[in-house]
Amino acid sequence: MNAIANIKAITKRELSAYFASPLAYVFIVIFLLLCGFFTFMVGTRMGTFFQHGQAALDTFFIWHPWFYLFLVPAVGMRLWADERRVGTLELLLTMPITSWQAIAGKFLASWLFLALALVLTFPLVLTVNYLGHPENGVIFCGYVGSWLMAGAYLAVSCITSAMTRSQVVSFIVSVVLCLFLLLAGFSPVIQFLSGWASPVVVQAVAACSVITHFENFQKGVLDSRDVIFFLSLIVFSLFTTAVILRGHRK
Amino acid sequence: MIQADGLTKLFGNKRAVDGISFSVARGEVLGFLGPNGAGKSTTMRMITGFLPPSAGRVTVGGFDLAEKPIPAKRLIGYLPENAPAYTDMTVLGFLNFSAEIRGLRGAARTAAVNRVVEMCFLESVRHQSIETLSKGYRHRTCFAQSIIHDPDVLVLDEPTDGLDPNQKHEVRGLIRHMGATKAIIFSTHILEEVDAVCTRAIIIDRGKIVANGTPSVLRQKSDMAGAVTLRVSGVAATAVSARLHQIPQARRVAVLEEINGVVAACVQPKPNVADGELPRAVGEAAQGWRIQQLQVEEGRLDEVFRSLTMPDTVSRKAEGGGRKPEAGGQKSE
Numbered sequence: 338m339n340a341i342a343n344i345k346a347i348t349k350r351e352l353s354a355y356f357a358s359p360l361a362y363v364f365i366v367i368f369l370l371l372c373g374f375f376t377f378m379v380g381t382r383m384g385t386f387f388q389h390g391q392a393a394l395d396t397f398f399i400w401h402p403w404f405y406l407f408l409v410p411a412v413g414m415r416l417w418a419d420e421r422r423v424g425t426l427e428l429l430l431t432m433p434i435t436s437w438q439a440i441a442g443k444f445l446a447s448w449l450f451l452a453l454a455l456v457l458t459f460p461l462v463l464t465v466n467y468l469g470h471p472e473n474g475v476i477f478c479g480y481v482g483s484w485l486m487a488g489a490y491l492a493v494s495c496i497t498s499a500m501t502r503s504q505v506v507s508f509i510v511s512v513v514l515c516l517f518l519l520l521a522g523f524s525p526v527i528q529f530l531s532g533w534a535s536p537v538v539v540q541a542v543a544a545c546s547v548i549t550h551f552e553n554f555q556k557g558v559l560d561s562r563d564v565i566f567f568l569s570l571i572v573f574s575l576f577t578t579a580v581i582l583r584g585h586r587k
Numbered sequence: 588m589i590q591a592d593g594l595t596k597l598f599g600n601k602r603a604v605d606g607i608s609f610s611v612a613r614g615e616v617l618g619f620l621g622p623n624g625a626g627k628s629t630t631m632r633m634i635t636g637f638l639p640p641s642a643g644r645v646t647v648g649g650f651d652l653a654e655k656p657i658p659a660k661r662l663i664g665y666l667p668e669n670a671p672a673y674t675d676m677t678v679l680g681f682l683n684f685s686a687e688i689r690g691l692r693g694a695a696r697t698a699a700v701n702r703v704v705e706m707c708f709l710e711s712v713r714h715q716s717i718e719t720l721s722k723g724y725r726h727r728t729c730f731a732q733s734i735i736h737d738p739d740v741l742v743l744d745e746p747t748d749g750l751d752p753n754q755k756h757e758v759r760g761l762i763r764h765m766g767a768t769k770a771i772i773f774s775t776h777i778l779e780e781v782d783a784v785c786t787r788a789i790i791i792d793r794g795k796i797v798a799n800g801t802p803s804v805l806r807q808k809s810d811m812a813g814a815v816t817l818r819v820s821g822v823a824a825t826a827v828s829a830r831l832h833q834i835p836q837a838r839r840v841a842v843l844e845e846i847n848g849v850v851a852a853c854v855q856p857k858p859n860v861a862d863g864e865l866p867r868a869v870g871e872a873a874q875g876w877r878i879q880q881l882q883v884e885e886g887r888l889d890e891v892f893r894s895l896t897m898p899d900t901v902s903r904k905a906e907g908g909g910r911k912p913e914a915g916g917q918k919s920e
Contacts, residue, residue: 357676428672431660
């Protein structure tokens with residue numbers, strides 16, 4: 338009970354911090370603009386939303402891994418870097434909470450914030466329901482996958498944010514790490530790796546790609562393996578964050 | 588309430604804190620003195636559980652900080668150096684958050700926040716963003732945070748740093764007031780603060796305790812402690828000097844100045860001269876002179892501080908002013 342109350346207090350504080358600065362509004366506006374632009378103007382190889390002629394949101398979800406590449410590190414970069422720069426980390430970690438509660442609270446706040454941004458794309462769902470008869474289950478599945486993927490990126494941003502007191506450094510490093518997660522399944526990377534690494538390693542790296550796991554969600558397949566992939570990525574990253582935070586205090 | 592045993596902190600090869608042991612009981616206000624970089628802040632960070640010690644242990648209210656950090660931390664209120672606070676929050680928002688994380692909910696939270704807002708004179712800025720506050724207000728906001736749960740133990744790292752004289756006075760008053768019921772440690776390098784607030788002071792230098800005692804005991808380590816100064820008129824300086832030199836208890840006699848026929852002189856006692864013996868002797872020697880002032884010096888803390896922390900640059904005129912590394916400190920292995 339106490340742990341939950343502590344996490345709640347921290348989540349509440351972090352969320353209010355987002356909305357106290359322009360960051361939240363800028364983020365939401367840019368995210369929604371990008372979504373609209375790419376869904377209706379760029380689309381997939383099959384064409385834009387209207388050219389598809391299908392009552393589906395493929396053209397919307399397919400861009401999410403790429404939006405998140407830049408937008409999620411921007412949300413996560415301040416989580417720990419700012420605490421260290423301002424010195425409030427000392428305050429936070431001397432309060433009667435465990436570092437796990439602090440990590441979870443902060444992560445949840447950012448994750449909920451990203452959920453809010455996702456929820457605000459609801460006019461797309463209304464539009465597609467107005468125009469045709471989409472499979473809303475598939476769309477829902479896409480949203481779940483997108484949110485899980487955002488959580489995985491965010492957890493990676495937590496690591497880089499804990500490593501440095503500079504938000505810029507945190508942002509750049511987490512973009513690079515997320516890019517790796519994105520590209521791990523791509524053939525140029527696989528080819529580069531198979532030149533010197535054993536097939537097991539290559540396969541393992543390929544399985545790390547968020548795109549392959551996210552594709553299943555887009556198809557409407559809620560596979561426990563994909564859910565576990567994202568959740569384990571989140572847990573692993575948050576655990577690494579805890580180790581890094583402890584390391585700073587040694 | 589606070590018990591530190593052999594606290595040691597290594598940063599790489601550097602011993603920032605080297606085997607410090609002390610304890611603070613309820614009702615005590617312990618002043619932590621030392622030059623910059625002596626290890627004050629590092630010690631406080633170990634007491635509050637921010638830094639784990641390389642060796643030694645801390646118990647707060649009977650809870651070992653390494654084994655039971657949460658119940659120990661619950662008893663502590665902490666004002667870190669430079670008084671950090673979440674700049675993106677309002678004063679009220681920040682205090683509400685601090686109260687909540689300390690387990691205060693609902694009416695108890697509101698009452699606690701109102702209490703510290705009043706105690707720390709934050710009424711006029713309660714809805715202001717911390718970012719826009721002046722340093723003094725920001726400092727008091729962080730101070731308010733540290734006392735919001737009425738903790739048994741208060742650890743304050745330079746609580747009056749950056750405050751104007753009025754605010755300093757207020758904060759000292761607060762500390763003295765709360766010291767009656769709590770165990771308080773605060774660090775400072777303002778020596779008059781020690782006299783104003785502390786019941787006991789520890790001087791640390793290069794990670795070690797070099798002195799530990801009440802301010803008056805520390806003051807007696809001063810070269811000037813027990814010295815008698817007098818001002819007389821109508822006598823020549825040479826005559827004053829000659830007669831004072833004949834006092835058997837005097838170790839050193841100096842004529843300080845002679846202005847408009849008033850001679851000021853200072854007599855320092857030999858070691859082991861009983862209290863009151865030297866002033867009496869000086870008074871006898873001064874018979875027939877027109878005495879304008881006769882005063883027994885209490886000793887000066889700044890002199891003790893300098894002689895303990897800068898032994899190489901202060902001449903060792905007397906045994907009392909010399910370095911006493913084992914006064915209350917513990918030897919490290």
